[in-house]
Amino acid sequence: MPAILLxxxxxxxxxxxxxxxxxxxxxxxxxLIGSGLILFGIIAVYVITSLLLTISVASRGGFDWLSPTPxxxxxxxxxxxxxxxxxxxxxxxxxxxxxxxxxxxxVRTLSxxxxxxxxxxxxxxxxxxxxxxNPQWRESLSPALYKFPLVLAxxxxxxxxxxxxxxxxxxxxxxxxxxxxxxxxxxxASIQNETSLETLIKHVKDxxxxxxxxxAEKIKKDPQYEDHLIxxxxxxxxxxxxxxxxxxxxxxxxxxDHPDRFVESINTSxxxxxxxxxxxxxxxxLYSGDLxxxxxxxxxxxxxxxxxxxxxxxxxxxxxxxEALDTPATHSSDKDPEFDGLLQQYKNAVQSxxxxxx
Numbered sequence: 001m002p003a004i005l006l007x008x009x010x011x012x013x014x015x016x017x018x019x020x021x022x023x024x025x026x027x028x029x030x031x032l033i034g035s036g037l038i039l040f041g042i043i044a045v046y047v048i049t050s051l052l053l054t055i056s057v058a059s060r061g062g063f064d065w066l067s068p069t070p071x072x073x074x075x076x077x078x079x080x081x082x083x084x085x086x087x088x089x090x091x092x093x094x095x096x097x098x099x100x101x102x103x104x105x106x107v108r109t110l111s112x113x114x115x116x117x118x119x120x121x122x123x124x125x126x127x128x129x130x131x132x133x134n135p136q137w138r139e140s141l142s143p144a145l146y147k148f149p150l151v152l153a154x155x156x157x158x159x160x161x162x163x164x165x166x167x168x169x170x171x172x173x174x175x176x177x178x179x180x181x182x183x184x185x186x187x188x189a190s191i192q193n194e195t196s197l198e199t200l201i202k203h204v205k206d207x208x209x210x211x212x213x214x215x216a217e218k219i220k221k222d223p224q225y226e227d228h229l230i231x232x233x234x235x236x237x238x239x240x241x242x243x244x245x246x247x248x249x250x251x252x253x254x255x256x257d258h259p260d261r262f263v264e265s266i267n268t269s270x271x272x273x274x275x276x277x278x279x280x281x282x283x284x285x286l287y288s289g290d291l292x293x294x295x296x297x298x299x300x301x302x303x304x305x306x307x308x309x310x311x312x313x314x315x316x317x318x319x320x321x322x323e324a325l326d327t328p329a330t331h332s333s334d335k336d337p338e339f340d341g342l343l344q345q346y347k348n349a350v351q352s353x354x355x356x357x358x
Contacts, residue, residue: 062132087157091117124153270317311357
């Protein structure tokens with residue numbers, strides 16, 4: 001492959017890597033895994049193309065200045081490349097931890113060039129390589145313009161790689177934020193910048209009231225938030241996966257503006273909940289987690305607080321819910337002692353609602 005094509009390919013891979021480095025993704029779950037795999041692939045391609053490019057530059061006499069002896073020169077070229085690429089790979093991998101870094105003060109400031117290293121460190125290699133691949137530039141420009149950046153890139157790469165070892169060996173105490181401080185700083189910005197109601201509503205389970213309140217305020221600022229809640233209440237992917245519990249937890253903490261709009265979707269969700277219970281009770285291993293996700297006691301609280309005027313509409317499906325809860329379990333719950341307690345809690349909540357609205 002011609003050297004110029006290798007250079008262009010390496011430069012394009014560098015741009016992709018720098019873009020991901022500067023983006024600092026906040027993806028979670030499967031999206032985070034996907035993002036990590038893409039970054040790993042980009043790094044692997046960069047390593048390969050930069051190695052091929054280095055070999056191409058060496059074949060054109062670009063590193064003759066390192067040593068007059070061919071064998072020594074090859075060793076020095078290898079060490080030079082390892083230092084340059086090693087630092088880039090370390091910075092690129094470390095950048096995935098940027099959003100969870102809790103260091104503070106001068107240490108946090110000094111770590112910034114490392115976190116963003118894959119955006120600037122490759123330039124110390126690519127710019128000199130561009131000069132070395134162009135005979136006119138190599139002859140007309142000062143050798144220092146390509147020698148110094150290459151050596152600097154290698155030295156910085158080695159130093160960056162050694163930082164964890166130096167900190168560990170010297171037993172340096174790195175100042176870090178407390179859990180509460182870190183959460184306040186990062187989660188506040190995350191909620192303020194978040195536009196997905198589906199993501200925001202999941203903060204209703206957070207243990208801190210300020211998080212739940214901030215997320216709720218952001219949700220209610222969206223003029224279409226009730227449409228989203230209603231759609232979520234009724235959503236069913238056909239495989240028994242529902243998201244209604246997020247909406248009930250939200251409504252347990254926040255008053256909706258137009259309760260009448262929710263009646264039909266709530267009634268649908270009550271029927272969905274009643275259909276979820278028999279499969280849970282028929283499992284060979286009764287697991288309280290399967291029940292807890294239904295939040296039936298919370299459902300009853302929400303109906304009581306915000307939808308008292310519609311109890312007549314809900315009663316038929318609430319009776320079906322009661323019937324489902326009374327279904328005998330096919331196996332013992334000895335392996336999960338919390339199961340029976342939670343099941344009885346749900347039964348009591350439904351019975352209390354039915355008695356109140358008989």
